[in-house]
Structures are given as structure tokens and as C-alpha cells.
Amino acid sequence: MEMPVPSASVISRKAQIVARFLQVLPRDSVISDEMETRAYECDALTAYKCPPLCAVLPSNTQEVSAVLRICHEMGVPVVPRGSGTSLAGGALPTADCVILGVAKMNGVIETNYDDRYIKVQTGRTNLSVTGAVETNGFFYAPDPSSQLACAIAGNIAMNSGGAHCLKYGVTTNNLMGVTMVLMDGSIVEIGGAHLDAGGLDLLGVICGSEGQLGVVTEATLRILHKPEGARPVLMGYDSSEVAGQVVTDIIKAGILPVAIEFMDRPCIEATEAFAKAGYPMCEALLIVEVEGSDAEIDAQLKLIKQIAAAHNPVELREAKDAEEAGRIWLGRKSAFGAMGQINDYMCLDGTIPVSSLPFVLKRIGEMSKEFGLDVGNVFHAGDGNMHPLILFDANKPGDLELCEAFGAEILKLCVEVGGCLTGEHGVGIEKRDLMNVQFDPADLEAQMAIKDVFDPAWLLNAAKVFPLASSETRRAA
Amino acid sequence: MIAGTQGPLQIKGGGTRFVGQFEGDRLSTAGLSGISLYEPGALTIVAGAGTPIAEIEKTLAAENQRLAFEPMDHRVLLGTKGTPTLGGMAAANVSGPRRISVGACRDFMLGVRFVDGAGTIIKNGGRVMKNVTGYDLVKLLAGSYGTLGVLTEVSLKVLPDVECTGTLHLHGLTDQQAVAALSSALGSPFEATAAAHFPKGPSGDPVTLLRIEGFETSVRYRAGKLQELLKSYGTVDVTIGDGAEWQAVRDVTAFADLGGDVWRVSVKPSAAPELVARMDAKAVQYDWGGGLIWALVEEGRDLRAALGAYDGHATLIRGMAEVPTFQPQAPALAAITAGLRAKFDPRGILNTGMMT
Numbered sequence: 001m002e003m004p005v006p007s008a009s010v011i012s013r014k015a016q017i018v019a020r021f022l023q024v025l026p027r028d029s030v031i032s033d034e035m036e037t038r039a040y041e042c043d044a045l046t047a048y049k050c051p052p053l054c055a056v057l058p059s060n061t062q063e064v065s066a067v068l069r070i071c072h073e074m075g076v077p078v079v080p081r082g083s084g085t086s087l088a089g090g091a092l093p094t095a096d097c098v099i100l101g102v103a104k105m106n107g108v109i110e111t112n113y114d115d116r117y118i119k120v121q122t123g124r125t126n127l128s129v130t131g132a133v134e135t136n137g138f139f140y141a142p143d144p145s146s147q148l149a150c151a152i153a154g155n156i157a158m159n160s161g162g163a164h165c166l167k168y169g170v171t172t173n174n175l176m177g178v179t180m181v182l183m184d185g186s187i188v189e190i191g192g193a194h195l196d197a198g199g200l201d202l203l204g205v206i207c208g209s210e211g212q213l214g215v216v217t218e219a220t221l222r223i224l225h226k227p228e229g230a231r232p233v234l235m236g237y238d239s240s241e242v243a244g245q246v247v248t249d250i251i252k253a254g255i256l257p258v259a260i261e262f263m264d265r266p267c268i269e270a271t272e273a274f275a276k277a278g279y280p281m282c283e284a285l286l287i288v289e290v291e292g293s294d295a296e297i298d299a300q301l302k303l304i305k306q307i308a309a310a311h312n313p314v315e316l317r318e319a320k321d322a323e324e325a326g327r328i329w330l331g332r333k334s335a336f337g338a339m340g341q342i343n344d345y346m347c348l349d350g351t352i353p354v355s356s357l358p359f360v361l362k363r364i365g366e367m368s369k370e371f372g373l374d375v376g377n378v379f380h381a382g383d384g385n386m387h388p389l390i391l392f393d394a395n396k397p398g399d400l401e402l403c404e405a406f407g408a409e410i411l412k413l414c415v416e417v418g419g420c421l422t423g424e425h426g427v428g429i430e431k432r433d434l435m436n437v438q439f440d441p442a443d444l445e446a447q448m449a450i451k452d453v454f455d456p457a458w459l460l461n462a463a464k465v466f467p468l469a470s471s472e473t474r475r476a477a
Numbered sequence: 478m479i480a481g482t483q484g485p486l487q488i489k490g491g492g493t494r495f496v497g498q499f500e501g502d503r504l505s506t507a508g509l510s511g512i513s514l515y516e517p518g519a520l521t522i523v524a525g526a527g528t529p530i531a532e533i534e535k536t537l538a539a540e541n542q543r544l545a546f547e548p549m550d551h552r553v554l555l556g557t558k559g560t561p562t563l564g565g566m567a568a569a570n571v572s573g574p575r576r577i578s579v580g581a582c583r584d585f586m587l588g589v590r591f592v593d594g595a596g597t598i599i600k601n602g603g604r605v606m607k608n609v610t611g612y613d614l615v616k617l618l619a620g621s622y623g624t625l626g627v628l629t630e631v632s633l634k635v636l637p638d639v640e641c642t643g644t645l646h647l648h649g650l651t652d653q654q655a656v657a658a659l660s661s662a663l664g665s666p667f668e669a670t671a672a673a674h675f676p677k678g679p680s681g682d683p684v685t686l687l688r689i690e691g692f693e694t695s696v697r698y699r700a701g702k703l704q705e706l707l708k709s710y711g712t713v714d715v716t717i718g719d720g721a722e723w724q725a726v727r728d729v730t731a732f733a734d735l736g737g738d739v740w741r742v743s744v745k746p747s748a749a750p751e752l753v754a755r756m757d758a759k760a761v762q763y764d765w766g767g768g769l770i771w772a773l774v775e776e777g778r779d780l781r782a783a784l785g786a787y788d789g790h791a792t793l794i795r796g797m798a799e800v801p802t803f804q805p806q807a808p809a810l811a812a813i814t815a816g817l818r819a820k821f822d823p824r825g826i827l828n829t830g831m832m833t
Contacts, residue, residue: 112747113664114747115660115745115746115747115768116660116663116664158609159609159613161607161609165607166606169580169584170607170609172584172616173584182809186809187809188807188809188810188813189807190810192745192788192789193788194743194744194745194788194789194790195576195577195765195768195769196572196576196581196583196620196743197790198790198792198803198806199790199803199810199814199832200617200620200625200814200832201570201583201616201617201619201621202617202810202813202814203616204583204613204615204616204617204619205612205613205614205616205617207613208609208612208613209612225664225665225666226666228666248519249518251518251520251637252517252518252540252541252637253637254541254638254639254640255637256636292695295694296692296695296698299692299694299695351605351606351607351608352605353516353519353604353605354516354519355516355518355519380607383605383606383607384519384605384606384607385605385606385607418603418604418605419603419605420603420608420610421610422608422609422610423605423607423609424607424609425609426609427609427610427611431610435610438610439600439611440600442598442599443599443600443611444611445597446593446597446601446821447601447614449817449820449821450612450817450820451612452816452820453813453816453817453820454813465611465612
């Protein structure tokens, strides 16, 4: 993966830059020692590493503002960082950049149950947002797999989703307001505790802008009361076509499950060996979860089981209690770990129209043979968000490159059938050079024009999202 | 056509939602009509911007699906004629009472194709439900009132229609009590999909409404639970049916035949009653559990001046007041908005009088 040549001028001014930071931040918030900056050399896309020039860990909006003002004045690139769990390299540093980490900013500013929102500092982890309100029966809906570790700042930057967004939506649908610091240090407030902020929908464009428009320091998030209960049903089928049809039939029957998860045979085999969840060995496994009171769940599951049974499942199992529900989810939740036991893997997240599922899975199977790399598929079937996990050996020369080439072919296929490169992980550096597959130059130009307005000098996370050739003149300016 | 034009253009969908000031030649999207893709199993529909909403709703109804955000029909309130279109709805981010539970029009927009002020065709988003590929211009275009470009195609997420609707009626509550009751219901696990309050209902007395939707057994169960939850607010009547009474809430029909200016105010729900007290309005309707105030005030009055500072914003939807239609923004946001408009419409020709 190509990265821009770091600025020798910036690197040569490291001492002055650090000195300026020390004027506005406590000593322990500035990390400039070469050994210590290594802690920030990569995110969860560990194939790429580069220690930053230095890292700063401000404690509040004012400190973020002071840091960005200095970087703006001195022409220093900035890479914002939440918890560093990006699978797309969204927080990968460059050698001439300052990592601006929000980890110290993890407080709850306000909770309001009458108006159903929580205001937090964005370094707070996703799960601890729910943690702050769950004793009152509330939760924050977006639930990315990394929710134990990932920060709200990163969730906003990537517009993170999760398994339950079929019903509850992704981050952008649950974000009501932000406090954001622009690259020049100015602080803006957008939205708040009311719905549909006035003027242009800037909140909508900031969410998912991968830390390229500003640093979001505080966020107002919608919270919901937890449902009375939830219960999954598991079903196995002999072909992905049939499983795909079951998904379609459930949706067409007017039921909106809170989650519909799909796993294929390689993934089932791996998770069984790893987690022993008792899954049936079959081509396609679905986990469908519904919510409500016991009686409501019974009624919905009855309908779902009727639909499932009409398609001759090899297994149809309803959770009778919390323990059985846990077992049904166990395999799905261990899928990534299980694949990781077998080998290194790369996780993609292209999205496709649900109707293309059988065709895309068939093509992935064929390509797996062509490339000689195994792949397992986990899938948010209700919304078409695929997660092919390609296995490779990082120690084998050329294997990573082969894996990346295979991944690129899968993502091109997703676009070809009417889908997109990334459903919830973001573009980062990982899919940056594939953007031309999905977008025409004019489409990318329109997106880059937005960055021009927020960050005219292109100092914020500038080597991400857009193909380097497309953004070159702007970055060089 | 846009590339070749000289002067300003006013962009027209169905001409039913004239909000704000217009000038220049009209550019109609009527020719961009028709549904190009509808996949009920994928909950997705794609259509030209000039497609009548009625046509989309009819097509969806045939598959027992619907536009869940319940777009308001402005014709009743504004006295306009014409046919509401997909493009107009998207450009104005038009939602209805269900916005409080499922989200706004913008939350259901999956993709757009539009032509910017220089005549360049741009696409963003697509037709899949989860898409974080590049910046979300779909949201930016939603509610941009034609100031950044002319929408030509929109794809939407749709949802299953429901078997049954239950409406709970509470009577005689003060505004504070009503908003508290609605908040209590919306903060429960029983999934109210709409929550409105009329300080003066059809009979002149206060009426507070809650809606529950779904399978009939579920609606009956939840209605019962909510009756219990809200019993301290007095008798709670329940009607089970098709929910037709909510169309009047959606379209603010109560104000249709009354003279005066109509303001739409988005606020933090619990702050709404106190704001309403400051409005000195002729009539008021609360939606979104208190988060949306529709206010009928004396013609020509600047309601914003009466409200002072609060968490929210006010739009003049119908009226004569010589004030900006849209809430003036803080200088930093106004500068960003101006910057975006200059990028997308460098000659300043698209709906020039809007959102200023």
C-alpha cells in the first residue's frame, strides 16, 4: 500500500512542534519518544505500520483546539485516532504526522432519559455508552463487533454499524449532535438534543468522513429503552440460494427481525472446531433474532419457523432460554477468532443487494480456487453487508499481496452487482485505491470539494479515502 | 441544460411545497419520472426525482410495504395544488410523525444522482442499506432544497407495512403533563411509533395521542402495557384500526383553514412546553413527543424574536413575516454552508433565495 512521501521539513521541525504542544498540554499528554510512539504505529489493519512523528492525548475540546491551531500554523499533518480498532487503516500514521488520540476524553457529559439522549466525550468506548445508561434500562443501538474497545469518535468517523442495524440503523441514524474542532482550531456545534439540525445536513456528511473534516470531541447520541426480551432461532440449509430465499421471504412477510446473520460452510467448520457451538454442518446457516415480550417473540418466531420449514432446513432450532440463545450466538460471535486460529485473515465488508447473494457466494468460491486461498463468509444477511474472511500466511512472501488482490476482486464484484466497497468498516487506506471502481472522477471530485471547505490545506488524515493520484494536487498545495 | 444557462434557476418538483423565496427560470423535474428498480425482498426502491410520491406509495402498497418515514403532504397546509414528487420530498427532507421512531426521510435515502450548478452529473450512495464508501453526500443533498444540485434519481429503503395500528388517547392534560406522558411512553420498551399532543383538540379540550403498530396481538399487548404505564395521567382510551387519524397529525390539517403564519420548530421535547408558553400562538400542535412544535401565529410576527436562545431551530413554513425562512446559523456554520454552496454551485444560480 503506497503512502505519500513524508515531509522532510515537518520531520526536521519535530523539536519545535513538540515544544509548542508542551505549552498547551500537560507533559504526560505529549508522546514524542521514539519507542513510545510505536504504540501508535498501526491500528487493527496490522499489515501496515509507521510510527508517527509524535502523539498527543488532549483531555478536552479546548486542548484539541489548541493542538490543531498549532498544527495548522506549522503545516503539520494530523491523523485523528479513536481506539485504533479500524480494520481499514483509518488511523494509520505517516512519519510526518501527529496522532491526535481522544482516549483521555471518555467522560459522560449529560444523560437525559426524558428526551432520550446521552452526551459524551468521543473517546468513550461504544459499549461503555450503553454501560452508562443500562441501569435505567436504556442502550445505545449501534453495536460494531469491536464495541468493547472502539471509541465513539471512530464510530462517527467510520459511520459504524453492527449486527443489529437492520432494525436500529447505523451511527448516522443515532447521532443527534456534535462538537467538532476544525483544522484551524475553531470549534463548531452542530445539532443537539433536537432532531434534524437546521441548515444543510452537515452532521450527515461529517458522520463517515473518516476524520478528514474535523475532530469530533463531543457527541449527542440517541438512546433507546431496551426491548423486553430477544430470542434467536437458528436454521441450516443445503444451499446459499435457499438460505437467501428464506431471508427474502421473512422480510416480505412483514417481519423485521433485529438481526439476520449468515455463515457459510468454511466458517461453520472453523467455528465448530474452535467454539463447539453445536452448529449443523451445512452450506448455509442463518441466525434470526426477534425482540419483544415472550408472547410477541413466540408469535414472530412461529411465522419465521413456518417460512424456514417450507424450505426444508437441515436444522431448525429455537432458543428456549438465555443459555440456548447464548449457544446460538456463540459460534457467530467467535467466527473471527476461529478463522484467526487457522491462519492470518483479511476481513472485507463489501455490501451487495440481498438478491445477489447466491451469485456472489458462488463467484467467491470460484475465485477462492483461482487464487488458491481459502475464504469463509459471515454476513449481515438482512442488509447485504458481507464479511468474507480471506485466509493467508503473513510469513509467506507474496501471500499478503495475493490476499489483497483476491480481496480487491471480491470488492469489484460487489460493486458490479450493484453494491459497494464497504458497508461499515470504512475506506481508510485499505480500499482507497479501489474508489475508482465505484466512483467516476466527478463523483470523487464532489467529495473532495467538501474536504476543501472544511480543511483547505488537506492536513487532516489526507492520505486516506481518496486514491493518492486523485488527491495529489490538493495534498501538495 | 444547467451548464448552458446564464441566470438563476428555481427547481420545481410537484410545486406543492413552496417554502422560502424563489427567483429565476423554472427547471421542472417532471420529465424524470418513473420507478427504475423495486426489490421488495431487499427493501429497496429506485426512481426518478419527478416520480409522484403517490405512484411510489401505490407500488409499495401492492407488496405490503411503505415509506416508513411517513412524508407529510404539504398541500393541505399550504393550499397548493400539484403532485408531490420524490425529488421534492428528498430535497426538503420531508418526514412525518414516525420520524420520532424510525428516522427522517434522510435516514431512508440510500443513494442520489444529481446535477450540480456547473452541470456535472454526480452520484453518491447506492441501493444497498449499509454503505460507508466515501463521504455521505446523500445526507448532504437531503434537505438541501435544491441549493447544491438538482436531484435526478433517488433510491430509498422501504419497510414492511403493518397489520394493525392502535391509537391511545389521553384527555385534558396540560402541555407539561402531555409531554411527560409522551416521553414516558417513548422511553418504554413498547415502541410507540408516533406521539402527538393538541392543547385544543377537535372538541376544544386537550387531546394527547400515541400510536403503536405491528401485528394485532402485539398492538393489543403493547396498548395494554402503555395504558398501565400512563394510568396516572387519567383514562387512556384505545382504538384499534388502520390509524387514519394520524394523517391529520402528519399534514397539520388543523391549521389549514385558519389564517396566520405557520412555524415549524424543532426542539428538545422537555423544553417544548416552556417555549410554547413564550410563543403567544393562536394554535399549537406538538408532534415527535414534543420535539416538533407546529405553531400558528399572527401574520407577520417574528416568532424567533419571541423565543430567544434554545436548543433547536425554527422554520417559517407558511406566512408573511419578513424574516429568513430558515433559522440563521452561527457564523462558523454559515461559513461552511456558504463554502459548500460555492463549491457545488460556483455561479450561484440554483434556488438562490433558499436557505439564506
